[in-house]
Amino acid sequence: MWDKNLLVFIRYFLIFMIVVGIITNEINIATSMIIFILIFIINNQIRFFSLNKKLYKAISFILELIFIYIAYKWIGGYFITYLILAAMDSTIIFEGTLRHILNITIIIQSILFTANENLEFKFINISLLILIISILYLIKDESYKKIKAQRLYDRLRLSEEKLKKANKDLEMYASSIEELTLLRERNRLSREIHDSVGHALSAIVVQLGAVERTVEKDPQASKEIIKALRKFTQNSLNEVRMSVRKIKPKEFEDYEGILMIEELVKNFEKITGVDVRLSFTKKKWPLSSDQSFILYRIIQEFLSNSIRHGKATLIEIFMSFNNYKVTVTLKDNGVGAENVIEGMGLKNMRERITEIGGNFDYITKSKEGFIVKVELNKVEKLKIHSQEESHGKY
Incomplete structure (x- = not known):
């Protein structure tokens, strides 16, 4: 973008040089010349400061070219100053093909x-004019860029602002959908409990009242009622268990430990504002209850230490699963340390991992963050079935 103050200064300087050239021409300046x-x-000034339409500016510029020719031939002066002033206006004011013409x-x-004029004078002045016009072109093109x-x-x-607003609206929409889904699920659960558990408990209460009334008068009938009541209660319990299994899918049960860690990371980010990046290998297998609990506590301790001692702004957690073990690498970009004195936090981490047969190690250097590496062997989950369960009973 052109600096208008600089342009005005250059214009007045060129006009001043035109006047100086006329004065030094050693001619008698008549009143008509001054006019x-x-x-x-x-x-020249009206075209630059006042005229807005291109047609009026073009007419004014053509008049100026005629004035320049008359002024130079009649009054004299430095012709190069006349033409530089005209070249500056043609390059700045006009665009496209008209500017080139x-x-x-x-x-x-x-x-x-x-x-x-002699060849040397002609060559120097014309070359200087072409050079100045080229520089003006270059400056204007840079200004356009x-x-x-x-x-x-x-x-x-x-x-970006629209995208941020759309993202915020999307988050609000997702939150409202999540709340609506939660409300619907609660309503469904309340109906399930009312229809199954509530009905079963009401029936049990009624039958227990019948047992209470007949236990002394007709013990045999009471036994039959109790037997039927036991069977009814077992069936009701089976229904409750089936409902619970529907609510809690098998995938959630298998990967509950990983889901708990994801929830921990998500909540930590919300509370602290620290960027935490949790990632896994494509292949995963269920963690045992001990492994899930210990990894949860270790990650929780590492997150806390990273912002409290390391002043970290970025934490990376990577869980790598293979056929035999899981390797968890925790890394932050905190201040680190050259000499580490193990406090309760690191000692507890090491003891927890060692207790379940895992390996624990860490690396840190000053200004290079802190890295913790944990390895746990794969533990197959064993299902224990009772004698009644193996016969289809619970």
Whole structure:
């Protein structure tokens, strides 16, 4: 973007040089000459500061080219200053093909001005004029690029703001959907409990009342009622267990430990604002209850230490599963340390892992963060079935 104050200064400087050139020409300046110079300057200033339409500016510029020719031939002066002033206006004010035509006209006019001059004078002045016009082109093109880049930046910033707003709206929508889903699930659970558990308990209460009334008068009948009541209670219990299994899918049961760790990381990010990146290998297998609990506590301790002692802003957790073991690598970008004195936190981590047959190690250097590596062997989950369960009873 052109600096208007600088342009005004250059314009007035060129006008001043034109006047100096006329004065040093050693001619008697008549009143008509002064009036002509004033008309020339007024036309120039009106075009630059006042005229808005391109047609009026073009007419004013053509008049100026005519004025320049008359002024140089009649009054004299440095013709190069006349043409530089015209070249500056043609390059700044006009665009596209018109700008090129006007600049070519100025160059042709400079050739006409120097027709009677020696070759060296002609070459130096015309070359200087072409050089100045080229520099003006270069400056204007750079100005266009800056304006274009600024506009692009403004559009990107506007798009970013719209994207942030859309993301915020999407989060609010997702939150509302989550709440609505939770409410629907609660309603479904309440109906399930009312229809199954509530009905079963009501029936049991009624039958227990019958047993209470007949136990002394007819013990045999009471036994039959108790037997039927036991069978009814067992069936009701089976229904409750089936309902619970539907609510809690097998995938959740198998990967409950990993899901708990994901929830821990999610809540930690919300509370602290620290960027925590949790990732896994594609292959995963269920952790045992001891492994899930210990890994949960170790990750919890590491997260706490990373911001409290390490002043970390980024924490990375990677869980790598293979056929035999799981390797958990915890890394932060905190301040680190050269000499580590194990406190209760690190000791507890090591003891917990050692108790279940795992390996625990850490690496740290000053200004290079803290890394903890944990390895746990794969433990197959064993299902224990009771004698009644093996016969289809619970």
